[in-house]
Amino acid sequence: MTSSVISVARLVQVVQDLVEDNFTRVLVRGEISNVSRPASGHHYFSLKDDRAQLRCVQFRSAARLLRFDLEDGLEVICQGTLSVYGQRGDLQLIVERIDPVGQGSLQLAFQQLRARLEAEGLFASERKRSLPLFPATVGVVTSATGAAVQDILNVLRRRSCGLQVLLRPVAVQGNEAPQQIVDAIADLNREGSCDVLIVGRGGGSAEDLSAFNDERVARAIVASQRPVVSAVGHEVDVTIADLVADLRAPTPSAAAELVVRNRQDVAQHLDHLAARLDQVMLSIVDRLRMMLDQLERRLRSPRELLTRRMEVLSGTAVRLERAIHMQMERRNSRFGVLTARLEALSPLKVLARGYAVVHRRDDGRLLTDASQVVSGDRLDIDLARGTVSACVVDNDGSQPS
Amino acid sequence: MAGKKSYETTLKRLEKAVETLENGDLDLEKALKIYKGAVADVDSCRKALETAELEIRRLEKTDSGDFVKEAIDD
Known part of the structure; x- marks a missing residue:
């Protein structure tokens, strides 16, 4: 080389x-x-x-x-x-x-986001707000054409409880979906009339639901001033949106039920309160009536006093009468005795016992002393019955008058 | 909405009235006064619950950023 x-x-x-x-x-x-x-x-x-x-x-x-x-x-x-x-x-x-x-990348992404948001405390139950008792307006963020919106409206209509629904249609899948959902939540908050929001869509594949696993959507839900009910897919689908929402509904219909459930609870609560109210008022009136009865029993009416006085008076009168009667009786019997004694003293009675009254015939003078007469005087002797004439025969002790 | 707010206030007041009546040792005049008010509250709450039909509107945003609520049948 x-x-x-x-x-x-x-x-x-x-x-x-x-x-x-x-x-x-x-x-x-x-x-x-x-x-x-x-x-x-x-x-x-x-x-x-x-x-x-x-x-x-x-x-x-x-x-x-x-x-x-x-x-x-x-x-x-x-x-x-x-x-x-x-x-x-x-x-x-x-x-x-x-x-x-x-694992799939979606699944991994889900796990990563879930771990991160959980570490931030966004799933904490203390963060979750309760739904309003009496929502007047419900904001709905979902597709205008999907089954979800119909399911939600059907439930609300069936309950016919005078709700206003403010629908904000969005794409619920595709690249545009997350941002549209974020904007919808923000707009409904800014518009301000909604008491609670339902955010969701009907069932679909994991890919179809991925907008609801988007971090932007999760943060928009967290940032919402109004409580958010999430309603994504079917019961088995749990998305990040579900985890950060104030309440997770297993389906869109269920979300609608949850939103109006409080109204029904309120109606029941109201019936209960009304019943308690009547009951407590009755018991108050009963108690007062009982107190009144007791007081009345203790109260002596003037009439009763009068009656009692009259009873006392008539009792006294009877006693008086009886007393007088007794007095009279007593007097009467004493009178009898006195009469008898008086009678005993009557000269006639004396005569009846054999005494006699002697008069001088000439002048009718009653004789009490022998010296009042001389022999020969004529006398009248009154006896108990009848008068006898007599003549003085002898008068030893007589003195001339 | 004002109706809702006053409704929740009314409900709170009603709950308090029932509790006061249940707990308190009130004279009749006072009890009757509270009772009368509470009965009126029950009526107004019932009325609020029985209001109208579902109303559906669509929230649209204009180019200037204002909100328009457009009534829709469904």
Whole structure:
């Protein structure tokens, strides 16, 4: 082999041509390390295994399409072309596409975003606001043509509870979807009449739902002044939007039910309050009535007093009458005794016992002394019954009058 | 909306009235006054719950950035 001296540039150029002609499309598996993401938008990293490593670059145009974040330690398969970076003589892989090993990139992106937002505390239950008791206006962010909006409106209509719905139609899939959803949430907040927002779409593939796993959408939901109910896909689909929303509804219909459920709860609560109100008022009135009854029983009415006085009075009158009667009786019996005694003293009674009253006939003078008469005087002797005439026959002790 | 705000205020007041009546040892006049107010609150809350039909509008933004709420049938 003839050895001719060539320049570094020439040698590197030869190697570069050799490499770039023969390794136009390689698939290489390894672990990512030394990730660098400068402002230029390009990604720089190394791909390594136990024994070797390879410098890699992913230019901005390709980097933009990457769904997940490049992280050290991530096991990936890179697709690209091998190249030699002439100024440094470095071998490098110009990466077109990166796929995580063992899972899809969407799934990985989901996990990464989920971990990051969780670390920020955006899923914390303390952050979640409760839905308004009595929403008057509900903002709905979804596709105008999808099944979701019809499901939501059907539920709200069936409940017929006088709600206003402010619909903000958006694309729910495709590249435009995340930004439209973000703008819709912001606009509904700025417009200000909504009490609660429903953000969501009907079911679809993981790719279809990916707008709801977009970080911008997640942050718009977090930033919303009004509580947000997420309603994405079917029950099994859990998106980042679901995790940051104030309330996650398994489906759009369920979201509508949740929003009006409070109204129904309020109606029930109101019935309950009304019943309690009547009951408590009745018991208050009962208690007061009982107190009143007790007081009334203790209260002596003037009439009762009067009755009692009259009873006392009539009792007294009876006693008085009885007393007078007794007095009369007593007097009467004493009168009888006195009468009897008086009677006993009557001259007639004396006569009846055999005494007599003697008068001188001439002058009718009552005789009490023998000297009042002389022999020959005529006398009248009154007896108890009848009068006898007599004549004085002898008068020993007489004195002339 | 003013209606909603006043509704929630009314509901709060109603709850408080029921509790006051349940807990308090009130004289009849005071109790009746509270009761009367509470019954009126129940009525106004019921009325608020029984209002009109669903109304659907679409939020549009004009070029100048103002919001327009356009009524739609569905």
